[in-house]
Amino acid sequence: METLTERLRRFEELCAKHDVVTRNTRIDRYRRYLEQPPSKGWELDRGVFIDPPNSPIQHSLDRLLYVLREVHELTWIGESLRDADTRGLADKLRIVVRGADFAALDRNTESRNTQFELRIASYLGRAGYRLDFETLTDIVATRGLTTYYVECKRIASAAQLARRIKEALNQIEERKPKSGFVHGRHGVVAADVTRVAFTRNGLTWGVTPDHSRDVIQEKLQDIATEVEKDGPYLVGRPVVGLWLQIHIPSLVLQPPMPTTRFSSVFLSNPKLESAARFAEWRFVAHTFAAGVSEPGDEAPRPLQPRSSIQIPKGTRFRFDEELLEALVATGELPERADDHVVLSVRSPGAEDEAFEDYSYFELKLAFGSVSAEERRQFTHSLDGTRLLLGPLILQRNRYGELPPWLDEGEDASASPPSAS
Secondary structure, three states: OHHHHHHHHHHHHHHHHOOOOOOOOHHHHHHHHHHOOHHHOOOOOOOOOOOOOOOOOOOHHHHHHHHHHHHHHHHHHHHHHOOOOEEOHHHHHHHHHOOOOOHHHOOOOHHHHHHHHHHHHHHHHHOOOEEEOOOOOOEEEEEOOEEEEEEEEEOOOHHHHHHHHHHHHHHHHHHOOOOOOOOEEEEEEEEEOHHHHOOOOOOEEEOOHHHHHHHHHHHHHHHHHHHHHHOOOOOOOOEEEEEEEEEEEEEEOOOOEEEEEEEEEEEEOOOOOHHHHHHHHHHHHHOOOOOOOOOOOOOOOOOOEOOOOEEOOOOEEEEOHHHHHHHHHHOOOOOOOOOOEEEEEEOOOOOOOOOEEEEHHHHHHHHHHOOHHHHHHHHOOHHHHHOOHHHHHHHHOOEOOOOHHHEOOEEOOOOOOOOO
């Protein structure tokens, strides 16, 4: 939180550099929210924000995730454009700071539309492009002898998807000059499809960071399939491709953390001559295919996934015996609420600590990930069903640096544990 607050201050410094006032704007409120220590409980309403009666923000965790969604995007923009060569940035920043506190509360979308434009521009700014915001095109980005004319659209529903993409393509056709003998000029459509995938500008979650990422990538791939199925929009148009992006707050269960996911898919124009094909490759390489760490961040450490777990003698388990009996009787998981506790585990020597609970949702994921042969083993008898604790615990503790007590005993598959 301290690091994020400092980065938000740097965004405020960027605004001040361009004579944009942030006092008493949503930027000011985000910073005041983050500056309040977690010991105060992260209450939903601490006098910082004022929500309408029908606000979708009904829980303190919702509030935290929505704040992080905004601040992660703004700090990314600030870090990327702070030293970039820009023209017309001040006017864009003035529009951004006066928007509603949260996208889910938007009544006038101009601020968030502009914020999306700056988000897309920020990738190009990091790659050393000169950015011009003073033209009819949303972003004109130039590096060397190549210029990209980028039209940005935030698409509010699946029903709008085709129309809004075609609208952007038409705008590029009208506004982009033709390429010269030396200087290449190419169009790009960037579309935020968050509300196509998640209709209420809401939140998503996953058991692990990888699971959270995969949930969003699956949504993006589904949208990309719809775009390609409905017609070859890009063929014959002066664009190198269509950039689809989702930006959404996410709650990860293991390790427990709130985060923000930025996920992208780039659909190439299938009919490009060689110069345009090279321009498409450069655009992808310079934008979302490039590194996305914040300046000053440590390089990510590679994590070594576990292939098995070792559960020591003395580990205590509590099973939902009724669920296990139903699993043996039918061969299928009986219906339960996602937060229903199916297994509780306590490591040896931790008698004074609470049991660690595993939910039905986690069991569904683990059960769905095993082979048909393993599933038959897990449903053959009560002893077999108890072996499900292996993939269930492994799923939550995927990486070797996590709880060391899992490596202190015999392989979990050696014998079925008994309830205790």
